[in-house]
Amino acid sequence: EVQLVESGGGLVQPGGSLRLSCAASGFTFSDYWLNWVRQTPAKGLEWVANINQDGSEKYHVDSVKGRFTISRDNAKNSLFLQMNSLRVEDTAVYYCARGGTSSTYWGQGTLVTVSS
Amino acid sequence: DIVMTQTPLSSPVTLGQPASISCRSSQSLVHSDGNTYLSWLQQRPGQPPRLLIYKISNRFSGVPDRFSGSGAGTDFTLKISRVEAEDVGVYYCMQATHFPTFGQGTRLEIK
Numbered sequence: 231e232v233q234l235v236e237s238g239g240g241l242v243q244p245g246g247s248l249r250l251s252c253a254a255s256g257f258t259f260s261d262y263w264l265n266w267v268r269q270t271p272a273k274g275l276e277w278v279a280n281i282n283q284d285g286s287e288k289y290h291v292d293s294v295k296g297r298f299t300i301s302r303d304n305a306k307n308s309l310f311l312q313m314n315s316l317r318v319e320d321t322a323v324y325y326c327a328r329g330g331t332s333s334t335y336w337g338q339g340t341l342v343t344v345s346s
Numbered sequence: 347d348i349v350m351t352q353t354p355l356s357s358p359v360t361l362g363q364p365a366s367i368s369c370r371s372s373q374s375l376v377h378s379d380g381n382t383y384l385s386w387l388q389q390r391p392g393q394p395p396r397l398l399i400y401k402i403s404n405r406f407s408g409v410p411d412r413f414s415g416s417g418a419g420t421d422f423t424l425k426i427s428r429v430e431a432e433d434v435g436v437y438y439c440m441q442a443t444h445f446p447t448f449g450q451g452t453r454l455e456i457k
Contacts, residue, residue, distance in 0.1 A: 275451075
């Protein structure tokens with residue numbers, strides 16, 4: 231069974247940092263593109279970043295470029311999102327999702343709240 | 347960015363009746379490889395999104411055959427042939443031909 235389990239969310243002050251993790255199981259991790267997608271009631275679903283199978287290609291949405299970095303560790307079946315210089319508008323539930331052109335499986339999400 | 351516009355935003359449906367959701371993209375979703383990377387996702391209350399349909403019309407593993415997708419270019423449709431109680435939730439179209447973007451969601455509710 232494919233499983234994606236996010237962790238690392240929490241409450242952080244504006245300007246702070248968090249590192250999200252996504253632990254994967256049930257499939258050959260190194261065969262797939264992976265994504266971070268976030269969701270807020272106001273803006274809905276927003277793709278944040280994705281990374282190819284060996285980590286050599288990474289793409290980030292403009293609103294997080296220079297602040298967030300996606301990475302992966304294929305030996306540990308883990309996906310990461312390093313989030314720096316956090317803003318109030320980064321408050322969201324963050325999901326990891328498997329797949330490049332079709333996000334076939336999603337984790338349960340982790341809540342990030344940026345507030346003073 | 348590709349803007350995905352869904353209609354309607356809310357759809358009250360009687361159990362056993364059909365439902366249809368439209369999604370229009372601001373640009374063609376035909377990729378240079380010839381594929382059209384348009385997906386439909388379902389999000390039940392309190393749950394993460396779940397893939398229903400990929401590449402316009404392909405049902406994902408385990409998705410009931412009452413769900414179907416169609417369309418081409420910039421106009422796409424998700425149809426549910428006979429709505430069941432478990433279909434309540436929010437439905438999103440998503441394109442991944444360009445940097446991924448999502449529709450704003452259509453809330454399906456039972457009358």
